[in-house]
Amino acid sequence: MRVKICGITQAEQGKAIAREGATALGFICVLSSPRYVSAAQIRAVVTQLPENIDNIGVFANSTVDEIAQTVTDSGLTGVQLHGDESTEFCYQVRQSLPDVEIIKALRIRSLEDFDKAATYTFAVNTLLLDAYDPQQLGGTGKTLDWKMLQQFSPSCPWFLAGGLTPDNIVEALNQVKPSGIDLSSGVERAPGDKDLDKVAQLFARLRGKTQLDR
Numbered sequence: 001m002r003v004k005i006c007g008i009t010q011a012e013q014g015k016a017i018a019r020e021g022a023t024a025l026g027f028i029c030v031l032s033s034p035r036y037v038s039a040a041q042i043r044a045v046v047t048q049l050p051e052n053i054d055n056i057g058v059f060a061n062s063t064v065d066e067i068a069q070t071v072t073d074s075g076l077t078g079v080q081l082h083g084d085e086s087t088e089f090c091y092q093v094r095q096s097l098p099d100v101e102i103i104k105a106l107r108i109r110s111l112e113d114f115d116k117a118a119t120y121t122f123a124v125n126t127l128l129l130d131a132y133d134p135q136q137l138g139g140t141g142k143t144l145d146w147k148m149l150q151q152f153s154p155s156c157p158w159f160l161a162g163g164l165t166p167d168n169i170v171e172a173l174n175q176v177k178p179s180g181i182d183l184s185s186g187v188e189r190a191p192g193d194k195d196l197d198k199v200a201q202l203f204a205r206l207r208g209k210t211q212l213d214r
């Protein structure tokens with residue numbers, strides 16, 4: 001299973017989290033987020049990481065040119081589209097960046113959103129399901145209805161996100177079988193400042209539960 005830890009801002013924390021077993025790190029490229037990092041800051045982190053780590057930039061309602069420029073400047077290997085991007089826009093990003101993993105994040109409110117998610121599978125490599133919040137796009141700490149997610153089986157790999165913590169991860173994975181998990185505020189001291197004890201606790205619980213990739 002893939003494990004993505006999102007909202008990395010510091011190289012030392014990124015390196016430590018990769019050593020613990022993360023398969024992917026997420027970097028927030030959304031200016032309004034307290035976890036925002038510039039392309040230069042991302043590059044300073046990714047150059048210190050092992051090559052097998054996926055480095056995912058999280059964008060919301062950016063243009064294709066802005067995304068492509070950030071990928072070039074930073075060394076990102078993946079792009080997560082976390083705003084209101086259409087299927088056509090996702091496809092355009094995929095065409096522009098053929099060697100980059102394209103992840104579409106959807107903020108789920110009801111069962112109907114599963115049908116919407118299915119419409120993106122032709123345009124992206126991977127889906128990510130996050131919790132809905134009227135004020136914040138992501139990093140909210142809110143959980144999804146895991147029981148409802150038992151009905152979600154898209155034709156592409158997908159990440160479960162939203163309020164996952166070392167304390168609830170085993171319960172979540174007992175109910176849902178995603179291809180990967182994504183955590184941010186559940187392993188933080190403050191926005192953008194990861195709590196390495198919580199990260200260690202998370203991987204200890206995962207090792208007892210599931211086969212990690214790598």
Ligand SMILES: O=C(O)c1ccccc1NCC(=O)[C@H](O)[C@H](O)COP(=O)(O)O
Binds near residue numbers: 060130183
């Ligand atoms: O984390 C942010 O600040 C953020 C801001 C704007 C768009 C997306 C953002 N985060 C996206 C993520 O992938 C988070 O990991 C995801 O929302 C889960 O967060 P959490 O519920 O805190 O685990």
